Amino acid sequence: MLDSLSDVKKELKKKLKKKVKKKSACLLPLLSENDKQCIQLIREQTRRLNQNNVTRTQAYFQFYLQHPEIHWALLGHMVSRNVGWNMTDLKGELLSKLLPERDQIAFFSFLEQGSWLIFQDMYPQFWVYDLSVRGNQEMFHLLPFFYTSTFMETMWRYFWRSGDSYSLAMAMVINEQSYLEKRLIQNNYFQKTVTGTLSFKMYEFLQLNNILFPYYERGIKEKTSLVGTTSRQFTSLHERIQVGKNLYSLLFQREEVLAGVLKWAHECPHTGSRKDYWPDLFNDVNESFPRSLYKPRVKNCMLRKGARRLYSPPLKYAWADAPHEETTSEDWFGDFHVLDYIQKEVSFNGEILNNYCKTLEKIELAVMAKEALLLREEDNH
Template identity: 55%
Template sequence: MAIRSFPTKSKMKTSLLEIKEELKKKSKHKTDSLVKLKLTKDERKLIDEIKEKTRQLNVNNVTRTQAYFDFYRQHPEIHWALLGHMVSRNGGWHMTDLKGDLLTRLMSEKEQKNFFSFLERGNWLIFQDVFPQFLLYKQSLKLKKNLFYLLPHLNVSRFMETIWNNFWKNGDCSILAVATIINEQSYLEKRVIQNHYFKKTVLNTIGFKLYDFLRFNQIIFPFYKNQNTEKPHLIGETLQHFESLHERIMLGKRLYSLLFQQKSIFQGVLNWATNHSHTGSRNDYWDHLFHTINESLPGTIYRKRTKKCQLKKGAKRIYSPPLQFSWKNVDHQEAENGDWFEDWRIADYLIEEEKEVGGKIYDDYCKTIEKIELAIVTKKAIFHRRE
C-alpha cells in the first residue's frame, strides 16, 4: 500500500467519492452480515489474540495513553495514534484534577467519583474500539493482506470498515485520522453522552455546568519551541457544548490540524511527549506550578496562589497527583452492542476546512486557573457567612 500523509486535492476528492458511494450502499443495507461469515481457525485465533492484547493494555488511562504512543512510533502513518495519545493525556489530567488542590474544594466526594466514572468509561470505550483496529492493521501489514473484513468480529462500525479499505488502497493518512475522530465520537454518543446514568449523575448536574462555565475543559498540547530544556509552551482548544456530537467532532478536527499542519509544532509536541512519560499529573508539563506532593498542611484555608500561570511569592505549588495515587483501576462492563452508523452524510465531516486553526490557549488557560481559585475563595467566604 502507498502511504500519502497529505494527498493532492484531486486524489483526496477521488477517495472521498469512493467512500461516500460505499457508505451509501451500507446505509441502504443495514442488515448485519456477521452471522453469515464463518471464521477459519487462524482467523478466530487472531481475533482472540487482538482482544486479549487490547484487554491487557486497557487497564487505566496511563496504560492506554502509552499504548497509543508506542503504536504511533511504530506506525507514524496512523496520525490518530499520536492525536489520541495527546488527548488521552488530557483525559488523565482531568481525572487527577478531581483529586487535586482545586476541584476537591469545589466538588463533593460523590461528584468527584461520578465525574471520574464518566471520564474513565469514555477513555476505556474508545481504547477498546480503536486499538483492535490498529492491531488488525498491523497484522495486515505483516501478512501483506487486507484483513479489514474481520472488523465486524471486533464490533467495529461498518463506517470504519469502509475507511480502512480505502486507506489500504489509497493510503490517505489525513482521511483515516479524521474518520477515526468521527467514529470515536459517534461511538461515545449513545454509550456515554446520551447514557441515562451519566446524564443524571454528571451532565445534568450543577457541578458539570460549573465545570463547563469555568472552562476547565481545555485540551492542551505541551510542546518545545526550541530545545528540550525550556519550559514547554502550550497550544490547544477549549471544548464548548460538550454534549454536542458536532462540536466534539469539529474540536477533534481542529486539534488534528493543530498537531499536523505545522511541522514545528508537530516536532515540538513529539519531542516533549518522547521526553515525558504520562503519569496523569500536570507536573508532567509544568513542574513550576504543579507538584505531585501536597505541600499544603491539611485544613489550610486556600488563598489565591497564581497570576498568569506563575506562583505568587511564597505560595505553594498546586497539588496534582499521579493517576496511580488518585484512582483505583476499574473493572468495566462489556461495551454496549450496536453500530452507530446509519447516515452516509456523516462522511461530509471528512471534507477539509480551509480556515487556519489558531490554537492560542495560554492566556485562557491561565485565566481558567485563576477563575477556579476565585471560585474556591468565594465559596469559602459564603460558607463562613452562613455559619
C-alpha cells in the same frame, strides 16, 4: 474499488440500503485457524492494555511510533493525556475543594467510561491494520468481530488503497465521537449524575475543559510551550467533532508543533499529574497545610511570591482501576453525510495559554468564594 472519497460515499450508501446485520458468531466457522488465533490475541491485548488511562495513553503512543502514518494514534495519545489530567484534577488542589466527593466520583466514572470505550473500539482496529502491514495483505474482514462500525471498515479499506492519512484520521475523529454519543453522552445514568448536574454546568462555566498540547519549542527541552483549544459544549456531537478537527490541524499542519510534541511526549511519560508538563506550577506531592484557608497562588500562570505549588497527584494515587461491563454492539453509523466532516478546513491557531491562565485564576476565586460561604454559614449557626 475504493480509490476516492466519492467511491467511499457510494459504498456507504449501498451498505445503508442493505442494512444487513450480520452476527459475527455466525461468521466464525468461515474463519481460518490463523484468523481465530488473531482475534483471540487482539481481544487479550486490548483487555490487558485497557486497564486505566495511563496504560491506554501509552499504548496509543507506542502504536504511533510503529505506524506514524496513522495520525489519530498521536492525536488520541495527546487527548488521552488530557483525560488523565482531568481525572486527577478531581483529587487535586483546587477541584477537590470545589466539588463534593459524590460529584468527584461521578465525574471520574464518566471520564473513565469514555476513555475505556474509545480504547475498546480503536485498539483492535490498530491491531488489524498492524497484522495487515506485517502480512502485506489486508485483514479488514476481521473488523466485524470487534463490532467495528461499517463506516470505519470502509474507511480502512479506502486507506489501504489510497494511503490518505488525513481522511483516515478525520474518519476516526467522527467514529470515536459518534461511538460515544449513545453509549456515554446520551446514557441516562450519566445524564443524571454528570451532564445534567449543577457541578457540570459550573465546570463548563469555568471553562475547565481546556485541551492542552505541551511541546518543546524549537526542540529546546527547558522550554515547554502550550497549544490547544477549549471544548465549550461537550454534550454536542458536532462541537466534539469540530474540536477533534481543530486539534488535528494543530498537530499535523504545523511542523514545529508536531516535532515539539513528539520530543516532549518521548521525554515525559504520562503519569496523570500536571507536573508532567508544568513542574514550576504543579507538584505531585502535596505542599499545602491541611485545613488552612485557600489563598490565591497563581497570577498569569506563575506562582505568586512565596506561594506553594498546586497539588496534582499521579493517576495511580488518585484513582483505583475501575471495573467495566461489556457494552452494546450496535453500529452507530446511519447517515453517509458524516463524510462531509472530512473536507479540509482552514488551520487553527491554538492559542490557549491566556485562556488557561485565566481558568486557573477563576477556579481559585471559586474555591475562596465557597470557603467564605461555608465560614459565614458556620458563624450564623
